[in-house]
Amino acid sequence: MTSESINRTKRTMAIVLTMLMLTMGLSQAASVSTYSNGQSQAIVELDDSSNYLDSTSGSILLPEGETVNAAAMVVGTQYLEYDNYDRYDAHSTGLGSYLWDPQYNGGFTLYSTSNDFSVQDETLALQSLGYNQDFESPVPFTVGPAVNGFQENNWERGMTESGFPIPKCGSGDWCYGTDFDSMNYRNEIGSYTYELTTDSIYVWGGKSQASFQSMHNLYYRNAPSSSFYYEDCAYVMVQSSTDGSSWGAFEFLPFDQSNTTGVSNGNGMYTRGTSVNQITTKCNKYSFPTGATMIGGTSNNSQTASNAGWATVGLDLSSYE
Known part of the structure; x- marks a missing residue:
């Protein structure tokens, strides 16, 4: 008898728990699809929007205790045009010839x-007396003799x-190269010389450091x-x-290795000689x-990897000032 009573009690508790769980599940699934006026949505109107509107960011802040579950923003199709400019010159500012000097214009120029x-x-x-060319526009450079008849x-x-x-040019979209149609500039056609002659450049005193x-x-x-x-x-x-x-003969110009980055002697640069790991004497167009x-x-190495293999080679033109 005792055993049977205990079993009935367990069954009763199990049924009660099952019904309770079922009731909770049904309660969670229930939702309200309409409001008291029969509509599926409610519109909240701010009669005095100036109290809540932030004209800088376009946001609306409601007072504490008020809640909006959803909102919509209506964007007008009309547009406004703004036109304004400020003129800065030697006369309009009253600075005269000191207009461009940051010591007098409050740091306006940098x-x-x-x-x-x-x-x-x-x-x-600009009065730096410098020279810069990245070949984005055609330049009056002279190329050497025909190679393989062309x-x-x-x-x-x-x-x-x-x-x-190659992955990219060193600066801009255009550059000078030995062959833009093939990975092999030699093409197995024997020995020949690539030559590229720049236009003349005046070397100003104190402006003799160059690079390419x-x-x-x-x-x-x-x-x-x-x-x-x-x-x-x-x-x-x-x-x-x-x-x-009146131009003299061509002279060999040593590289300025103190102003060279990405390559160095033994890494993209080598001395000319007769031993291994040197430029051979087959390179002999000049003395x-x-x-x-x-x-x-x-020039492809760890130092130039971030610039797609491009190195900067320095030149010292001080003897030509």
């Missing part, structure tokens, strides 16, 4: 180097296409003991003139100084 600009004249001009096979100005034949960007992968061949022979090379030659008309350092091998 320069990388103020000495490079005419900051104490009524008109602003003049266009020498240096050419071009753009990369979807990362071919180079992304190169010049031919080299294996030598014993994990060494190499660098048979193709690149270098800079200069002509000088004191009157701009070069003993131990001259030239561009060879590749």
Whole structure:
């Protein structure tokens, strides 16, 4: 009897718990689809919106205790046009020739180097006497002789296409290269010379530091003991003139390695000689100084990886001032 009574009690509790759980589930699933007026939505109107409207951000802040479950913003189709400009010149500001000088205009102008600009004249001009060219527009450079019978096979100005034949130009969209149609500039057609001659540049006193960007992968061949022979090379030659008309012979210009980044001697640059890991004497168009350092091998390394293999090579033109 006792055992049977206990079993009945357990069954009764189980039924009660099951009904309770079922009732709770039905209560959670219930929702209100209409309001007392029979509508499925309620509209909250702010009669005095100026109390709540933030005209700067367009937001509306309700007083504490009020709640909005949903809101809509109506955007008008009309538009407003704003037109305003301020004129700054030597006369309208009263600063005269000091208009561009940050010491007098409250720091209104900012320069990388103020000495490079005419900051104490009524008109602003660049007076750094520098020279810059990134080939975005055609330049009066002269390319060398025809290669394999075609003049266009020498240096050419071009753009990369979807990362071919190089990932990108060093600056801007255009650059000079030896071949924009092939990954192999040699093309197995024998020895020849790529030449690119710039227009004349006047070297001002104190403005003799120059540089150019180079992304190169010049031919080299294996030598014993994990060494190499660098048979193709690149270098800079200069002509000088004191009157701009009588020009001397081309002279070898050493690289300014103190102002070179991305490549160095033994890494994208090598000395010319007869040993392994040097520029070979096959690079012999001119008479070069003993131990001259030239561009060879590749500029692709960990130092230039962030710039797609482009290095900056320095030149010292102080002897031509």
